[in-house]
Each structure stands twice: as C-alpha cells, then as structure tokens.
Amino acid sequence: GAVVSQHPSRVICKSGTSVKIECRSLDFQATTMFWYRQFPKQSLMLMATSNEGSKATYEQGVEKDKFLINHASLTLSTLTVTSAHPEDSSFYICSARSSGGALRDYGYTFGSGTRLTVV
Amino acid sequence: GQNIDQPTEMTATEGAIVQINCTYQTSGFNGLFWYQQHAGEAPTFLSYNVLDGLEEKGRFSSFLSRSKGYSYLLLKELQMKDSASYLCGLLYNTDKLIFGTGTRLQVFP
Numbered sequence: 001g002a003v004v005s006q007h008p009s010r011v012i013c014k015s016g017t018s019v020k021i022e023c024r025s026l027d028f029q030a031t032t033m034f035w036y037r038q039f040p041k042q043s044l045m046l047m048a049t050s051n052e053g054s055k056a057t058y059e060q061g062v063e064k065d066k067f068l069i070n071h072a073s074l075t076l077s078t079l080t081v082t083s084a085h086p087e088d089s090s091f092y093i094c095s096a097r098s099s100g101g102a103l104r105d106y107g108y109t110f111g112s113g114t115r116l117t118v119v
Numbered sequence: 120g121q122n123i124d125q126p127t128e129m130t131a132t133e134g135a136i137v138q139i140n141c142t143y144q145t146s147g148f149n150g151l152f153w154y155q156q157h158a159g160e161a162p163t164f165l166s167y168n169v170l171d172g173l174e175e176k177g178r179f180s181s182f183l184s185r186s187k188g189y190s191y192l193l194l195k196e197l198q199m200k201d202s203a204s205y206l207c208g209l210l211y212n213t214d215k216l217i218f219g220t221g222t223r224l225q226v227f228p
Contacts, residue, residue, distance in 0.1 A: 032214055043206060043221040044162070049214070093161060095216070104174070107152055107164030108208075108216055115159075 002028050002098035006111025013084055013118055021079045021114045023094035029074040030096035034108070035067075038091040050077045084118045091115050121145040123219035125207045130225045131197050139192045139222045141207035152208035153181050153192045156221070162206055165192065194224075202226045 003026040013019050023033060031052050036044040048058045048069050056069035066088075068080040077096075081088055093113040098106050122144045131137040143151070150169040154162035166174055168183035168190060180193040194201055207219040 034216055036218075041223075043204075044218045046215075046217050091159075097214075103150060103169070103210075104167045107154070107167050109164070110154075110161040112161050 002096075002106055002109040004030075004094060004096055004109045004111040006094055006114060008114055009112060010115045011117070013116070015085055015118055016083055018080055018082045019084055019116060021081075021092055021094075021116075023077050023079075023096070023111045025075045025096050025098075025109075028096075028098040030077070030098075031074060033071060033077040033094050033096045035069060035077075035079050036093050036095070038093065038113075044093065047079075081116065084116070086118045089116055089118045121209060121211060121217060123207055123209055123217065125205075125219040125222050127220060128223045128225070130227060131194075133197055133199060133226055133228050135197050136193065136195050137197060137224065139194075139205050139207075139224070141190045141192075141219060143188050143190070143207070143209050143219075145188075145209055145211045147212040148185060148209075149213055150210040151181075151183050151190045152206075152210065152216070153179075153190075154206040154208060154218075156204045156206060158204075165205075197226050199226050199228065 005024045033050040035047045047062045048056045050056045050071040052071045058064045071077040095108045095110040125141045153165040156162040166181035173182045178195045183190045204221040206221045
C-alpha cells in the first residue's frame with residue numbers, strides 16, 4: 001500500500017524560530033498533498049493544498065507567509081512554520097493520494113504527523 | 120460553501136453494533152470518506168463511497184445517499200480497540216478533502 005513518511009514526529013522550538021516539516025511519499029508519486037493541523041480533541045483543519053511545481057493553495061484564514069509550503073518534487077512536500085509562536089503549537093499532518101491506487105481501496109494516505117511545541 | 124455534521128461523542132458496549140451518522144452540504148461532490156483515528160496517531164482509512172449504497176468491509180460498513188447528503192458508518196461486533204475518533208471526510212471539487220469534527224466513540228466492556 002501507499003506510505004507517506006513524515007518527519008520529524010516531535011519538535012520543540014523556541015519562540016521566533018522556524019521549523020520545517022517534511023512529507024515524502026515512499027512508493028508512489030504524489031502530485032497533490034494536503035496539509036492539516038489538529039488541536040487537542042478536535043478534528044483535522046485543512047490548511048493548504050500543495051501541488052507539485054506550483055504555488056500552494058491556502059485555506060481562508062491561513063497565513064501563507066507564516067506557513068510556507070514547497071512541493072518541489074513528486075515525492076516531497078515541506079511545510080515551514082516561520083517565526084513560530086506558542087499559539088502555533090499543534091499537531092501537523094500531511095496526506096496524499098496514491099497515483100496508482102483506487103480511492104475505494106486506499107483512500108488518501110496520511111503521514112504519521114508532527115507534534116510541534118513552541119516554548 | 121461546504122459543511123459536515125457528525126455527533127461529537129458516542130458510547131457503546133463491547134459486542135454491540137453502533138452507527139455513526141454524517142450529514143453534509145457541498146457542491147462538486149466527489150466522494151465521502153471515513154477514517155479512524157486513535158489519540159495522537161494518524162488517521163487510518165476505513166472506507167470511500169462515491170455512489171449511493173452500502174459498502175461492506177468486514178466488521179465495518181459505510182452507506183451513502185447523495186440526494187440526502189447523508190452517510191453512516193456501521194461498526195459491528197464492537198471491540199475495545201474500536202474506541203477511537205471516527206472522521207467523516209468530504210472530497211469536493213475533484214481534489215479537496217475536508218473533515219467533520221469527528222465522533223469520539225467509547226466502547227465499554
């Protein structure tokens with residue numbers, strides 16, 4: 001099945017610094033990746049849609065200058081949280097669709113998530 | 120715009136059957152997903168419905184009615200490990216996937 005590798009799984013950073021989160025599709029090409037954030041006991045909130053070779057599409061209310069998304073290749077998308085502050089502390093998770101699999105069999109595959117804590 | 124509604128919490132007994140409902144409003148409907156998510160973990164895929172009717176996968180079944188904007192996830196022979204959040208996901212405009220608030224299911228012995 002399709003596998004999405006997400007790193008790091010946990011990161012603690014100081015307020016004002018930047019953090020980069022990587023998502024790689026290991027055994028398939030992902031032309032589109034989604035980035036979500038999730039607060040404790042809440043559901044996934046779509047932040048942006050990342051398309052290979054083009055600019056990401058951000059959801060309303062998401063600051064594109066703060067959450068930089070790069071999708072430079074068919075297997076790698078990155079989310080950089082710039083000038084992080086404590087309110088950015090959250091669970092960030094990516095997902096992608098396997099180009100070779102049917103949605104009814106695999107759906108969209110999620111990475112394992114990154115728990116970001118800004119102190 | 121798009122909207123997804125599902126109950127926040129449900130409880131059930133081990134061995135029983137539980138049905139988790141999801142209603143939605145959207146234009147450009149492309150499918151309805153159900154995912155299971157244990158606390159602190161990534162969601163795992165359960166089912167995908169794009170046509171009306173019932174899809175069965177072992178102990179899990181999912182139903183869709185596009186005209187009613189309605190889906191449900193049916194879990195049979197509940198086990199303790201089924202205690203988790205269940206997310207209803209709406210795929211629209213070809214390739215945009217959003218989720219409802221999630222239903223936290225607690226299974227008691």
